[in-house]
Amino acid sequence: MPTRRGFLAAGAAASQQLGAQMHDHDHEHQAVPSDLTLRVKALESLLVEKGLVDPAALDALIDTYEHKVGPRNGARVVARAWVDPAYKQHLLNDGTSAIAEFGFEGGKGEHMCVLENTPQVHNLVVCTLCSCYPWAVLGLPPVWYKSAPYRSRSVIDPRGVLREFGLELAEDVEVRVWDSTAELRYMVLPERPPGTEKMSEDQLAALVTRDAMVGVAKVKPPA
Numbered sequence: 001m002p003t004r005r006g007f008l009a010a011g012a013a014a015s016q017q018l019g020a021q022m023h024d025h026d027h028e029h030q031a032v033p034s035d036l037t038l039r040v041k042a043l044e045s046l047l048v049e050k051g052l053v054d055p056a057a058l059d060a061l062i063d064t065y066e067h068k069v070g071p072r073n074g075a076r077v078v079a080r081a082w083v084d085p086a087y088k089q090h091l092l093n094d095g096t097s098a099i100a101e102f103g104f105e106g107g108k109g110e111h112m113c114v115l116e117n118t119p120q121v122h123n124l125v126v127c128t129l130c131s132c133y134p135w136a137v138l139g140l141p142p143v144w145y146k147s148a149p150y151r152s153r154s155v156i157d158p159r160g161v162l163r164e165f166g167l168e169l170a171e172d173v174e175v176r177v178w179d180s181t182a183e184l185r186y187m188v189l190p191e192r193p194p195g196t197e198k199m200s201e202d203q204l205a206a207l208v209t210r211d212a213m214v215g216v217a218k219v220k221p222p223a
């Protein structure tokens with residue numbers, strides 16, 4: 001598996017190579033890393049070179065968010081809420097404290113608000129300003145969550161956005177869109193799918209996806 005550092009280095013090299021070629025066609029080169037990626041690489045190199053940042057510490061931090069903190073945390077919270085009505089009530093009343101019972105806490109003490117999807121109400125989470133996301137339960141935000149089209153269109157045309165994610169909601173379902181901020185992060189408690197009555201908490205957690213906890217998908221029944 002390529003390391004993040006390797007990826008960035010390869011990206012920078014690829015970009016230089018590309019710049020050296022003449023391009024007289026207008027399709028997009030998706031493989032080229034974004035300007036942002038290259039800037040991050042440049043900044044990281046500078047900080048390391050000047051001895052301001054320890055590359056090992058940086059890698060440990062990234063590893064935490066890529067592997068230890070992630071949507072599996074949120075999935076455990078959801079599964080618990082599905083099997084334990086008292087926990088679910090606590091989660092909906094005070095997301096921050098219910099989630100902290102698992103030892104999952106936000107980096108900067110942000111508050112968590114959990115929104116319950118029901119047959120009548122579908123919740124969708126966005127950050128229109130930037131990319132605020134419940135790191136403690138979902139890890140790093142996916143690229144689409146940070147994209148300008150998702151951020152603007154989720155508010156203007158949530159049903160259209162959901163359709164693009166493959167989720168068609170009935171007309172009588174109310175769609176609620178929640179705008180995250182640095183202080184308040186939202187997570188969706190998806191509906192428990194049918195046919196899961198006999199499943200254990202761990203089995204249930206395995207069904208829960210990141211997208212369902214952002215509200216762009218439903219949890220699918222077991223195959």
Ligand code: FE
Binds near residue numbers: 128131132180182
């Ligand atoms: Fe934000």
